[in-house]
Each structure stands twice: as structure tokens, then as C-alpha cells.
Amino acid sequence: MGRVIVTHSRGWHALAMVRSLGRQGVEVFCGEEAPFAPCFFSKYCQGSFQHPSVSGDPEGFVDFMVDKVKELKPEDPNEPFVLMPVHKETWLIAEHRERFEGLVDIPLTSHANMARTHDKGKLALLADELGITIPATRQFHDFDDLYRSIPELTFPVFLKVREGAAGVGLKKCDTAEDLTNSFREFVEGFGLEPAEYPLVQDFIKGEDYCVSALFDGGRRVAMMTYHNVRVFPRGTGAGALRETVPLPGAEASAEKLLKHLHWHGMAQLDYRVGEDGTAYLIELNPRFFGGLPQAIASGADYPWLLYRMACGEEITEEPEIDYDVVTEAPVVGLLATLDEIAHDERALGRLKRIADELGALKRGGVGDGEDARLKPLFDAIRAAANPGDIKAYVREMFEVHRDSINDVLQSDDPRPALGVLFPLALMLKHGKLSMGLITSEDEIVVDQPRRSFRSQLIAPRWKTIVATVVLFALGVLLRSAALTSDNVGAWLTWPATRLFGEPAELALNAGTIGGALGLTGFHVFNVAVLYLLSAWVLRERPGGN
Known part of the structure; x- marks a missing residue:
């Protein structure tokens, strides 16, 4: 093939x-x-x-x-x-x-096209030339120009390095002082020449959308737009739950730009839709994108279409887009919903009421026979902890997950779920969890010296213990899930299963002394194996200090 x-x-x-x-x-x-x-x-x-x-x-x-x-x-x-x-x-x-x-x-567009659109200053000039709407963008070649323009600016504004990507060289500035200080930091920190000085762009209040497109020598082959329903961290993070949406204005803008460039291959364009419905072009990326699973699930199977293009096929019929699809990124989808709950005004309002009642009691004091004064506090606690309300609230917050398609867990190919261990391993090695690593956008940090395998066994650090606990919990979860019980889950518990037998059978006999000892032995041995694995992973490599 x-x-x-x-x-x-x-x-x-x-x-x-x-x-x-x-x-x-x-x-x-x-x-x-x-x-x-x-x-x-x-x-x-x-x-x-x-x-x-x-x-x-x-x-x-x-x-x-x-x-x-x-x-x-x-x-x-x-x-x-x-x-x-x-x-x-x-x-x-x-x-x-x-x-x-x-x-x-x-099957890529020309390097000249990439250079012209990756530079946000050049992209702004091109958009202006074509009549494509972008946030007002100012380019400065010395500090005096910046200072003179400050009275004309409406804050907040965005400060952007011309060729920054993935959030590098991007800052929202709320005041003139913040802007001038950040401008100087960018110039000195990135070693920028006057022709490379950062851009100042108006802040547009609205929602972000991603337009994806495939073009064959300037001819549109496929296009779809998706919106991140939830992101993590909240407000500025990576897309966690996505939906496909029609956005004719942004798509027309994208098509006009890509046709003009005689674009060939993939393109992903970020738009901010303002409160008045205007779609503002933010940036263009000449590559595949994080929301690709959403595009494929919606009918725009870009990898297969691009392959057919590369084979010389002329694709004349655009794929039909399904607007009822929701996809979910692994791990991040759950984190995003929990983050939404943590910042939800309804939940915060109930907790605030409890705090207010506690503050009132502290100020007024409660003496003997003044139980009535505790009633508002008890009422607030009862309202916040009402099981019926909590159940309905949680159901509402997780409803969006009900019919979502997971980017990783798929019945015909379950093994890549082990890939979740990659960011976990890097977190344990370097002591921090990076969202960029979870979403595969960050650089991989060079390995740091670690302790020897023997020292890890004798005097384990918290990282070794945390790794063991996480692997054990993951093993139990994957062993219990129907989708992964016979593959990934079985592999994580294979040594203990070989020695003691299937955990389901052991659990059935747990009422007897022998069965209880067998089940206990299974879990103890499994923990021991995972502990050895964690210590080995975190060991010091030869040449380390």
C-alpha cells in the first residue's frame, strides 16, 4: 500500500x-x-x-x-x-x-511560506495587504517610538516576539510600566536587534478557535474548525475537551490567505472571535496540530488525505464534517473538569457562605444557651453538603465527557495508553509536572544524575515511593477496566499473576484463610515488583555524580 x-x-x-x-x-x-x-x-x-x-x-x-x-x-x-x-x-x-x-x-509548503507566516510582523503586513482582520499590531524599532505610542494604547495589550511559538515570547501587559519593562526584558533576554523587536498587539476579548486546512498547490482540499470547550490550566492552557463548530467568517479568511500563498500541505490557524462576532487572525502554523484527533473524528482525516495527495491523487470532493463530535485529551480532560469545579462560582459561593458564618461567630462569640446563633452556620454547611445537590452538580459538570472520544483509549489499539507513563517518568525524574510534557509540546529535559539502584532500595526517596504508588494504582485501574484488562493491565501485574494466579479468582476465595493469604501475597508481591522497577528507573546512570 x-x-x-x-x-x-x-x-x-x-x-x-x-x-x-x-x-x-x-x-x-x-x-x-x-x-x-x-x-x-x-x-x-x-x-x-x-x-x-x-x-x-x-x-x-x-x-x-x-x-x-x-x-x-x-x-x-x-x-x-x-x-x-x-x-x-x-x-x-x-x-x-x-x-x-x-x-x-x-508534502509541505515552501520554506519561504513558512518564514513569511511564522514571523508575526510579516504575517500582520500580509493580512493587512489582503484585507484580513487581525488585532491592531504595532512594530517598534527603538524604545523612543514605544514610549511615544503609549498614550495611544488601550490596556491590556499583548507583547509578542515576532517568531515565538508555544507561548514563548508572549506576555499580556496590563499597564504601561508592565509593557515598557517587559519590552526591555524581551529585547535583552532574546538578544533582539531593532528589526526583530517585539510586537505590541491589541487585546481582543472573546473566544479562541482553531481553523485547520489542507491545501493542494493553493486549492482547498479540506477544512474544519474546532473550539476547546475546556482547557487546562483554566483560561490559558492546552485544549482538553474539543468540539467541532461552523465558523464561516474565519474559514473564509483562512482560505483567502492560503490561496494567496499557493499553500501546499497542512495549515492550522488560530483565531480570536470578538464579542461582536468578528474573527481576528492570530497566527498560522504550517504543521499538524494538537486537535488533530478532533479533526479525524469529525471526518477531516488529514493524514490519510495528505498521504493520498503525496501519492499524486487529485482529491476533488471535500469530506463531510460531523459537528456532533467531542474528543478528549488523556489525563488533561479530567484535570480540566476538576479545575472548572474548583473555580465554579456556585461551589465557591456555598463555601463563602460557610466562611462568612464562621467569621460572624468569631466576631460575636458563642456562649451557653446561644445555640440558635449556630443555626445559620449549620444551614450553610447543610446546603453546601446536600447529597442530592452535589450529585446533580457533579453529573452536570461531567456530562460533557459522556459521549466524548478519548484520544488514546481505543478498543482496536489499547497499548499506547502506556504512553501516559512518559510524562509521569519525567515528572519523577525532574521533580515537577509540566503541562507541556503531558501535551507533548515541551522540550525534553536532559537527564540529570540520579542515585544508584542500591541506594534507592536501601533509602528510597519520596519520588521512588510516589512512583510505586502511582504504578500500583494504575495497574489496578487498568486491570479492572474491560478495555485494558487483557492487555496493558495484564502486563503491569504479570509477575504477580504468574506466581499467585488471577486476582479475580483470588478475590472469590478471599473468604478462606488460604484465599486471603493468596490475595494479600499477590498485592504485596506486585508492590515489591513495582518498587524495584521504580528504583531502577530512578537509579543513577554510569558517569553520574
């Missing part, structure tokens, strides 16, 4: 690509700079490899990929062979496209 190389295999959207292509019978090979990635576990991944860091060793990455392409190139010259970069390596491969010519098809 053909062969495809997919990069950035730790990304959940890369997993969506692997599954999309694999289900169509395409051979997929997965590359990643980390040794552990969700795509490696997919049954649709025919082979995997680890490559040099895209950021740390760009020349080494390109050299490696050229050699890897030569190695994986099919013997049959007529068999389709496509390289699909996923993340920031997209720019690097486009820049060195000539080194891959004759070896593999790379």
Missing part, C-alpha cells in the same frame, strides 16, 4: 496520524528523540527509531533522517514513500528539503 515515516512520536496527535494511516493499510515507521513514546506501542507502528534532538543537534537530526530515509526506502520504486513531520522539525525538514529529493515525498 505504501510507507510513511512519522516524527515526534511522543505526541498524541502523532498517534492519531499513525492510527489513521495504519487503518488504511499503510506501513508506518515512528521516529522520536526520546527512547519512550506512545506511538511505539501502537499495533500500527511497523518499526521505531530514536533520532538526535531537533533543538539540541539540528544538523545531526537532518543527517540522521537522510540516512534513515535511505534505509527505509522501499525496494519497489513505484511504492509510495512519504515523510510526514509532525512538530517543529517541520521547519527544519522544509529548510533542507533538497537533501531528501529523489528519496522520499515531503
